[in-house]
Amino acid sequence: xxxxxxxxxxxxxxxxxxxxxxxxxxxxxxxxxxxxxxxxxxxxxxxxxxxxxxxxxxxxxxxxxxxxxxxxxxxxxxxxxxxxxxxxxxxxxxxxxxxxxxxxxxxxxxxxxxxxxxxxxxxxxxxxxxxxxxxxxxxxxxxxxxxxxxxxxxxxxxxxxxxxxxxxxxxxxxxxxxxxxxxxxxxxxxxxxxxxxxxxxxxxxxxxxxxxxxxxxxxxxxxxxxxxxxxxxxxxxxxxxxxx
Amino acid sequence: xxxxxxxxxxxxxxxxxxxxxxxxxxxxxxxxxxxxxxxxxxxxxxxxxxxxxxxxxxxxxxxxxxxxxxxxxxxxxxxxxxxxxxxxxxxxxxxxxxxxxxxxxxxxxxxxxxxxxxxxxxxxxxxxxxxxxxxxxxxxxxxxxxxxxxxxxxxxxxxxxxxxxxxxxxxxxxxxxxxxxxxxxxxxxxx
Amino acid sequence: xxxxxxxxxxxxxxxxxxxxxxxxxxxxxxxxxxxxxxxxxxxxxxxxxxxxxxxxxxxxxxxxxxxxxxxxxxxxxxxxxxxxxxxxxxxxxxxxxxxxxxxxxxxxxxxxxxxxxxxxxxxxxxxxxxxxxxxxxxxxxxxxxxxxxxxxxxxxxxxxxxxxxxxxxxxxxxxxxxxxxxxxxxxxxxxxxxxxxxxxxxxxxxxxxxxxxxxxxxxxxxxxxxxxxxxxxxxxxxxxxxxxxxxxxxxxxxxxxxxxxxxxxxxxxxxxxxxxxxxxxxxxxxxxxxxxxxxxxxxxxxxxxxxxxxxxxxxxxxxxxxxxxxxxxxxxxxxxxxxxxxxxxxxxxxxxxxxxxxxxxxxxxxxxxxxxxxxxxxxxxxxxxxxxxxxxxxxxxxxxxxxxxxxxxxxxxxxxxxxxxxxxxxxxxxxxxxxxxxxxxxxxxxxxxxxxxxxxxxxxxxxxxxxxxx
Numbered sequence: 020x021x022x023x024x025x026x027x028x029x030x031x032x033x034x035x036x037x038x039x040x041x042x043x044x045x046x047x048x049x050x051x052x053x054x055x056x057x058x059x060x061x062x063x064x065x066x067x068x069x070x071x072x073x074x075x076x077x078x079x080x081x082x083x084x085x086x087x088x089x090x091x092x093x094x095x096x097x098x099x100x101x102x103x104x105x106x107x108x109x110x111x112x113x114x115x116x117x118x119x120x121x122x123x124x125x126x127x128x129x130x131x132x133x134x135x136x137x138x139x140x141x142x143x144x145x146x147x148x149x150x151x152x153x154x155x156x157x158x159x160x161x162x163x164x165x166x167x168x169x170x171x172x173x174x175x176x177x178x179x180x181x182x183x184x185x186x187x188x189x190x191x192x193x194x195x196x197x198x199x200x201x202x203x204x205x206x207x208x209x210x211x212x213x214x215x216x217x218x219x220x221x222x223x224x225x226x227x228x229x230x231x232x233x234x235x236x237x238x239x240x241x242x243x244x245x246x247x248x249x250x251x252x253x254x255x256x257x258x259x260x261x262x263x
Numbered sequence: 264x265x266x267x268x269x270x271x272x273x274x275x276x277x278x279x280x281x282x283x284x285x286x287x288x289x290x291x292x293x294x295x296x297x298x299x300x301x302x303x304x305x306x307x308x309x310x311x312x313x314x315x316x317x318x319x320x321x322x323x324x325x326x327x328x329x330x331x332x333x334x335x336x337x338x339x340x341x342x343x344x345x346x347x348x349x350x351x352x353x354x355x356x357x358x359x360x361x362x363x364x365x366x367x368x369x370x371x372x373x374x375x376x377x378x379x380x381x382x383x384x385x386x387x388x389x390x391x392x393x394x395x396x397x398x399x400x401x402x403x404x405x406x407x408x409x410x411x412x413x414x415x416x417x418x419x420x421x422x423x424x425x426x427x428x429x430x431x432x433x434x435x436x437x438x439x440x441x442x443x444x445x446x447x448x449x450x451x452x453x454x
Numbered sequence: 455x456x457x458x459x460x461x462x463x464x465x466x467x468x469x470x471x472x473x474x475x476x477x478x479x480x481x482x483x484x485x486x487x488x489x490x491x492x493x494x495x496x497x498x499x500x501x502x503x504x505x506x507x508x509x510x511x512x513x514x515x516x517x518x519x520x521x522x523x524x525x526x527x528x529x530x531x532x533x534x535x536x537x538x539x540x541x542x543x544x545x546x547x548x549x550x551x552x553x554x555x556x557x558x559x560x561x562x563x564x565x566x567x568x569x570x571x572x573x574x575x576x577x578x579x580x581x582x583x584x585x586x587x588x589x590x591x592x593x594x595x596x597x598x599x600x601x602x603x604x605x606x607x608x609x610x611x612x613x614x615x616x617x618x619x620x621x622x623x624x625x626x627x628x629x630x631x632x633x634x635x636x637x638x639x640x641x642x643x644x645x646x647x648x649x650x651x652x653x654x655x656x657x658x659x660x661x662x663x664x665x666x667x668x669x670x671x672x673x674x675x676x677x678x679x680x681x682x683x684x685x686x687x688x689x690x691x692x693x694x695x696x697x698x699x700x701x702x703x704x705x706x707x708x709x710x711x712x713x714x715x716x717x718x719x720x721x722x723x724x725x726x727x728x729x730x731x732x733x734x735x736x737x738x739x740x741x742x743x744x745x746x747x748x749x750x751x752x753x754x755x756x757x758x759x760x761x762x763x764x765x766x767x768x769x770x771x772x773x774x775x776x777x778x779x780x781x782x783x784x785x786x787x788x789x790x791x792x793x794x795x796x797x798x799x800x801x802x803x804x805x806x807x808x809x810x811x812x813x814x815x816x817x818x819x820x821x822x823x824x825x826x827x828x829x830x831x832x833x834x835x836x837x838x839x840x841x842x843x844x845x846x847x848x849x850x851x852x853x854x855x856x857x858x859x860x861x862x863x864x865x866x867x868x869x870x871x872x873x874x875x876x877x878x879x880x881x882x883x884x885x886x887x888x889x890x891x892x893x894x895x896x897x898x899x900x901x902x903x904x905x906x907x908x909x910x911x912x913x914x915x916x917x918x919x920x921x922x923x924x
Contacts, residue, residue: 026917026918028874030917031884031917031918032884032887032912032916032917033912033913035913035915035917036913039917039920042921056918059875059880060874062871062874064870065867065870065871066851067832067854068854068867069827069851069853069854069855069856069857069859070859070864070867070868070871073867073868073870074871076871076875077874077875080875105851108848112855159831159833159834159835160832162834163833163834163835163838190835191791191833191835192791192833192835194791194831195831196830196831196832197831197832198828199828199830199832200902200903200907201899201900201902201903202478202902203477203481203828203902204478204902204903204905204906205482205485206478206485206796206829207831207902208905208906209491209796210791210792210831211906211907235910236907238910239903239906239907239908239909240906240908242907243906243908264459265553266553266554266559267553268459269459269553269555270537270711270760270766271534271538272459273459273460273461273462273762273766274461274533274766274769275459275534276460276766276770277461277766277767277769277770277775278530278531278533278769281530283532284524284528285524286524286525286528287520287521287524288517288521288723289514289517289520289521290517290518290723290726291517293722310736310739354667367737370729370737371736371737372736372737377751383700383750383751383752384696384742384751384752385700385701385751385752388693388696388697388701406722406725406737407719407722410718410719410722410725411719411722415683415743415745416547416683416685416745417745417748418742418743418745418748419741419742420696420740420741421740421741421742421743422739422740423735423736423737423739423740424739425739426691426692426693426739426740427692428605428655428691428692429501429621429622429691429733429734429735430604430605430606430622430624430691430692431605431629431632431651431654431655432493432496432497432500432628432629432651433497433498433500433501433625433733435691435733435735436651436652436655437652438652438655438656438659439605439655439659439693439694440603440658440659440662440663440666440692440694440696441692441693441739442693
């Protein structure tokens with residue numbers, strides 16, 4: 020299958036390992052990955068901070084860039100959530116019904132990585148090998164906006180060598196929330212503190228998730244307290260093999 | 264312009280040409296299930312009501328030593344123990360004995376509607392013990408069943424267990440302003 | 455230009471919809487209080503477990519939510535006709551209906567009604583509407599004492615405190631603190647009082663008994679009003695509601711215009727949704743329903759005050775009007791990770807938590823509560839918990855678009871958007887990001903991040919650099 024990668028600006032700039040892993044995994048599974056170069060940012064941060072007017076050109080750009088492709092994947096639940104649930108809204112608010120329709124079309128063929136693997140490609144065992152103690156944090160937008168359910172866990176359970184441990188109070192937000200982490204830094208930190216204690220309770224070496232943004236937040240906190248727990252994107256675990 | 268006209272004008276301006284959406288009712292409607300008396304008992308007991316299955320109402324009432332008892336005007340006289348101390352003033356009463364209108368099995372709720380065998384609302388509020396008699400044909404399965412049976416023009420009191428509060432640490436504890444003891448007598452023979 | 459008949463926000467200077475400081479500033483203080491966080495964590499965990507269990511018993515919970523949601527949307531679209539119908543039916547049943555355009559008018563109506571009875575004390579059933587309009591303060595200014603009879607309200611009133619939760623205004627107090635308040639403030643309390651919840655409830659029972667029996671006027675809110683029949687409903691637990699609704703000679707009910715349901719049958723939906731979402735019970739201990747006046751039973755004078763106070767302004771917003779569907783269950787507070795940590799006072803308004811973050815700014819106009827739409831990580835737990843399916847996260851995002859933005863922030867977001875819309879500039883900016891390597895502290899306003907979190911090491915090459923080299 021020919022799959023267009025929506026890399027997301029965060030993974031592109033700060034966490035390329037997650038994006039590279041997405042490419043390597045899909046290619047290993049026998050698919051062709053293309054990277055539409057005109058892509059930049061989906062505008063989620065603008066929309067969620069209250070700048071829908073400023074997000075409009077980004078929505079236009081995203082829709083124009085990805086409209087030609089049949090299947091689009093992103094290693095981020097929240098960016099897919101934005102494309103699927105916010106782009107048409109921004110277009111409608113700007114009075115552009117045509118853009119809204121095209122945005123809905125692009126949204127309907129854009130998948131978060133675990134959705135693509137399980138729902139579209141029909142695969143739960145990607146043949147990965149990852150000999151570490153891992154706990155999984157289901158990010159809010161994957162869980163409640165996209166409803167990915169236990170798809171990421173089903174994929175992780177099939178990874179060879181993995182010691183997968185349940186994260187207590189897993190469905191509670193880590194406190195990232197985009198600009199929330201800056202505008203309400205104290206509250207965000209209080210939420211992060213509880214998330215980190217739950218991660219530490221598991222004794223895991225690695226905390227994984229489907230969103231680099233939440234991992235940046237959790238990882239930044241764990242690094243600050245020298246917790247010795249790494250944050251690794253789900254794609255990187257799934258891309259790992261005995262050989263790598 | 265009166266405030267009435269002002270507010271209604273504001274509402275109309277706010278709504279503009281808003282379409283009226285359809286109401287979706289895909290939930291279990293009235294009459295979709297049979298009433299389950301065992302479920303009713305389970306729910307009543309769960310919320311700290313005491314349940315008696317007996318046709319000897321007077322006997323059960325006597326066994327509870329109700330003390331000064333207030334009665335609604337139309338109560339079946341055979342339900343009252345011969346030696347009961349009946350008082351007219353609910354302010355002085357220690358217990359009240361009433362019939363009921365509907366009992367909802369799924370929620371453990373009994374509804375009073377102020378009929379002559381249930382009396383005005385205050386008599387079931389001030390005494391500390393409420394003894395309530397439920398006939399088998401008054402038990403319904405669900406809230407929609409109860410709504411279908413009740414007359415909204417009557418003053419209605421829905422009772423689910425004794426007076427309680429969740430105001431301290433969100434845990435339910437029994438016994439605040441209403442009757443602290445609720446006994447339910449289910450007619451229709453002991454099982 | 456404003457003219458009569460246009461939707462209007464709640465007036466300033468009256469009531470309790472506006473805080474003294476922004477949410478982040480108030481939250482900063484609240485977060486220092488370890489005891490508060492323990493109390494909230496304990497209470498919200500308890501209620502989430504209880505609520506989840508009783509919701510799980512119903513096979514048709516999602517269908518009930520859908521019915522509740524569509525019923526409320528249907529009601530809002532037909533509000534003028536339904537309010538007319540309600541008024542006619544309440545009047546026909548012996549009640550008197552009053553219309554209050556805002557908090558000042560509602561307070562004046564209630565004060566005048568109480569004065570007309572010749573009494574100077576009222577007993578109150580917990581009511582969000584009367585807290586919203588500051589009725590107690592208004593009555594007090596006219597020499598009328600308002601006694602709160604709900605246990606949590608009593609704890610708040612005796613403790614000279616403010617409510618912090620819609621359902622349990624004293625949720626921020628634990629049993630030991632409640633015992634101390636009672637020992638200090640409750641006349642005639644037994645000095646041997648322990649902190650057992652049952653004993654504390656018993657103390658409230660003894661303290662309020664005489665007040666219930668001797669007060670001739672009561673003020674209540676309403677959970678529901680049925681347009682078709684003129685029936686009012688109050689759901690409660692303790693029996694204080696029944697006391698207020700049946701013992702006095704005069705009953706005055708203050709109700710927001712959005713509390714209507716069209717038909718009697720519609721209560722079958724809300725009586726299943728509200729208790730399970732709210733207190734986590736299959737049914738709350740007591741629900742009272744009355745239609746006008748019943749000769750020989752209960753208050754013989756009944757007044758219903760229909761309150762706007764900004765609701766029409768909410769209704770005018772096609773996206774935000776869903777906030778008026780709220781049935782005040784507090785489920786969104788109980789699942790909110792922000793509320794659980796900051797408590798309700800930080801929101802400044804009587805409506806805290808996620809619903810408060812969308813309702814308060816709309817009632818007052820967004821400029822007066824501009825920080826509230828941002829008091830959420832948009833995690834979405836509130837939407838899932840809402841028994842009438844209010845899409846709180848979407849309304850938060852919508853309101854963020856409406857609030858006045860700081861000039862510097864607006865400029866920054868504009869610049870970022872411009873860069874992102876020009877791939878060449880974007881690529882250059884990506885490379886510039888590497889220069890910030892090793893920055894351990896960011897300047898304001900971004901310093902909140904580095905206060906508790908390290909920045910990630912920028913990678914040696916971006917993804918698109920890597921891709922280009924393949």
